[in-house]
Amino acid sequence: MPGAYVALEGGHVVEARGRAPGTSCGELVFTTAYTGYEESLTDPSYEEQVLTFSYPLIGNYGVREERFESDRVHPRAVVARELTDDVAEWLESEGVPAVDHLDTRDLVGGIREEGAMKCGIAVGDDVTPEDALAELERCPGMSDHRDIGAQVTVREREIHLGEDDGPTVALVDCGAKGSIIDSLVERGAEVHVLPYDATPNDVDRVDPDVLFVSNGPGDPANFEAAQRLVETYAGELPLAGICLGQQIVARALGGTTEKMDFGHRGVNQPVRDLESGKVVMTTQNHGYTVAEPGDLEVTQVNVNDDTPEGLESDELNVITRQYHPEANPGPHDTLGFFDDVLSMAPRKRLVAAD
Numbered sequence: 001m002p003g004a005y006v007a008l009e010g011g012h013v014v015e016a017r018g019r020a021p022g023t024s025c026g027e028l029v030f031t032t033a034y035t036g037y038e039e040s041l042t043d044p045s046y047e048e049q050v051l052t053f054s055y056p057l058i059g060n061y062g063v064r065e066e067r068f069e070s071d072r073v074h075p076r077a078v079v080a081r082e083l084t085d086d087v088a089e090w091l092e093s094e095g096v097p098a099v100d101h102l103d104t105r106d107l108v109g110g111i112r113e114e115g116a117m118k119c120g121i122a123v124g125d126d127v128t129p130e131d132a133l134a135e136l137e138r139c140p141g142m143s144d145h146r147d148i149g150a151q152v153t154v155r156e157r158e159i160h161l162g163e164d165d166g167p168t169v170a171l172v173d174c175g176a177k178g179s180i181i182d183s184l185v186e187r188g189a190e191v192h193v194l195p196y197d198a199t200p201n202d203v204d205r206v207d208p209d210v211l212f213v214s215n216g217p218g219d220p221a222n223f224e225a226a227q228r229l230v231e232t233y234a235g236e237l238p239l240a241g242i243c244l245g246q247q248i249v250a251r252a253l254g255g256t257t258e259k260m261d262f263g264h265r266g267v268n269q270p271v272r273d274l275e276s277g278k279v280v281m282t283t284q285n286h287g288y289t290v291a292e293p294g295d296l297e298v299t300q301v302n303v304n305d306d307t308p309e310g311l312e313s314d315e316l317n318v319i320t321r322q323y324h325p326e327a328n329p330g331p332h333d334t335l336g337f338f339d340d341v342l343s344m345a346p347r348k349r350l351v352a353a354d
Contacts, residue, residue: 001017001018001019002018002021002123002124002125002127003015003017003018003123003124003125003126003127004016004017004018004019004097004099004121004122004123004127005121005122005127005128005129005131005132006079006099006102006119006120006121006132007119007120007121007122007129007132007133007135007136008028008110008117008119008136009028009117009118009119009136010114010117011133013129013132013133014102014107015102015129016079016099016100016101016102017099017100017101017102018097018098018099018123018124018127019083019088019091019092019098019099019100019123020078020088020089020091020092020096020097020098020123021092021097021123021124022077022095022096022097022121022123022124023097023120023121023122023123023124023127023131023132023135024050024076024077024096024097024120024121024135025050025076025077025118025119025120025121025135025136025138025139026048026049026050026075026076026077026118026119026139027048027049027050027116027117027118027119027139027141027142027287028049028050028052028079028107028111028116028117028118028119029046029049029050029051029052029111029116029262029263029265029287030051030052030053030054030104030107030108030111030262030265031051031052031053031054031265031266031285032054032055032265032266032267032268033053033055033265033266033267033268033283033329033330034055034267035061035267035329036067036267036328036329036330037053037058037059037087038063038064038067038068039067039068039069039177039179039328039329040285040329041073041074041075041078041091042068042069042070042071042072042073042074043069043070043074043177043285044069044070044074044152044175044176044177044215044216044217045074045175045177045215045216045217045243045244045285045286046074046075046217046285047074047075047148047151047152047175047216047217047218048076048142048145048148048151048217048218049075049076049142049217050075050076050077050078050079050119050121051075051077051078051079052079052080052104052107052108052111053078053079053080053081053104054104054105054108055081056080056081056082056104057080057081057082057084058080058082058083058084058087059083059084059085059086059087059088060084062084062086063086063087063090067328068178069177069178069179069328070152070177070178072094073090073091073094073096074152074217075096076096076097076121077096077097077098077099077121078091078096078097078098078099079098079099079100079102079104079107079121080098080099080100080104081100081101081102081103081104082100082101083098083100088100097121097122097123098123099121099123111262112261112262115261115262116142116261116262116263116287118136118139118141119136119139120132120133120134120135120136120137120138120139121135122134122135142217142218142219142259142287143218143219143221143222143259145217145218145219145222146222147222148216148217148218148222149174149175149196149197149216149218149222149223149226150196150197151217152173152174152175152196152216152217153173153174153175153195153196153197154173154193154194154195155195156195157192157193157194157195157202157206158192158193159190159191159192159193160181160184160185160190160191160193161185161190162184162185162186162187162188162189162190162191163188164188165188166187166188166189166190166342166345167188167189167190167208167209167210167342167345167346168189168190168192168206168207168208168209168210168345169184169189169190169191169192169208169209169210169211169212169341169342169345170192170194170198170203170206170208170210170211170212171184171191171192171193171194171212171213171214172194172195172196172198172211172212172213172214172226172229172245173193173194173195173196173214173216174196174213174214174215174216174223174226174244174245174248175196175214175215175216175217175244176193176214176215176216177214177215177324177326177328179326179327179328180214180215180242180324180326181193182326183325183326183335183338184212184338184341184342187338187339187342188342189342192206192208194206196216196223196225196226197225197226198225198226198229199225199229200228200229200232200233203229203232203233208237209237209238209345209346210237210238210239210240210341210342210344210345211229211230211233211237211238211239211240212239212240212241212242212245212341213226213229213230213239213240213241213242213244213245213248213249214241214242214243214244214245215242215243215244215245215285215286215324216243216244216245217244218244219257219259219288220244220247220248220251220257220288221251221257223244223248226245226248227248227251227252228252230248230249230252230253231252231253234252234253234316234318235315235316235317237317238317238318238319238341238344238345239316239317239318239319239320240318240319240320240341240344241320241321242320242321242323242324242325242326243284243285243286243321243322243323243324244286244288245320246290246308246311246320246321246322247286247288247289247290247322249296249311249318249320250290250292250293250294250296250308250311250320251294253294253295253296253313253316253318254294254295255290255291255292255293255294255295255296256290256291256292256294257288257289257290257291258288258289258291259287259288260286260287260288260289260307262287263285263286263287263288264284264285264286264302264307264322264323265284265285265286266283266284267281267282267283267327267329267330267331268281269281269282269283269284269302269304269323270282270302270303270304271300271301271302271303271309271310271323271334272300272301272302272303273299273300273310274298274299274300274301275299279303280331280333280334281330281331281333282309282323282324282325282330282331282333282334283323283324283327283328283329283330283331284322284323284324285324286322289307289308289322290307290308290311290322293308293311295313295316296311296312296313296316296318296320297311297312297313298310298311299311299312300321302322307322308322309321309322309323310322317344319337319340319341319344321334321337325337325338326338
């Protein structure tokens with residue numbers, strides 16, 4: 001096996017076993033998910049990050065393309081206690097460096113104590129610790145990726161048709177998981193996926209019943225075009241958002257966002273609904289959060305740290321969620337969110353009234 005080194009912010013270098021060759025850098029984060037590695041690795045929200053799996057064995061049920069959330073692997077590199085050959089070969093075919101045989105418990109503990117950090121990775125027959133340190137030296141912070149949306153969005157409008165004559169959704173693709181689109185289409189919606197930098201004219205051409213802002217990577221402050229869309233249509237169109245989408249909607253409506261110490265990434269995040277008191281388990285993947293909700297009401301919070309998990313406004317016809325209701329992977333406790341979104345559409349309400 002080739003050699004491998006992981007250089008952590010602060011200068012500490014960890015030696016590992018190389019599983020897929022190459023050099024790279026990114027923000028080192030971890031997920032607590034013990035299944036769904038195919039979905040996690042193809043989730044666009046992991047763009048420009050180095051993904052550490054806290055579960056010790058990754059790849060024990062192979063690699064199947066039908067589970068992918070996009071058309072490529074998005075983390076810049078992958079770290080695990082042990083990767084199976086199937087996953088290692090997949091990552092090598094994607095050109096994504098991967099390492100294992102290191103103490104991921106220690107890495108995860110360090111991230112929890114010190115926060116998500118920059119790292120550099122070097123894998124190959126002749127690599128040295130200095131190669132990993134050189135990658136670390138050139139690594140930008142997440143908020144410095146000003147145009148990260150361009151790396152994960154569609155290039156032009158895509159249309160996905162549901163079987164029923166359902167509402168039309170304009171989905172702003174800031175890095176959308178495929179299962180979000182599928183969840184809307186399965187409910188009969190006609191989904192028009194627009195680039196992350198879509199203009200009001202682009203939305204007007206769709207003439208949607210609902211404007212939906214997707215999940216995605218990076219700092220919500222860098223998605224100015226999507227924020228302008230929300231500002232333009234607030235009070236005129238029903239608005240929805242997931243994950244990064246919640247943060248963008250909140251910023252557009254007078255709220256603020258902030259970077260978290262190490263974020264929420266995994267499939268076991270407990271969320272409490274403030275009205276009913278009910279707690280559900282959710283899938284999450286985010287490093288930023290809403291600090292102040294602006295014109296929106298906080299309706300759900302994370303049980304562990306009280307960060308906002310749901311925002312709503314009856315007056316503005318807005319509903320957002322910080323977690324991923326579509327799961328894939330994860331529990332299906334919150335799939336009803338998509339029904340709630342489509343019920344806001346004027347045509348749907350007229351059908352219900354009839």
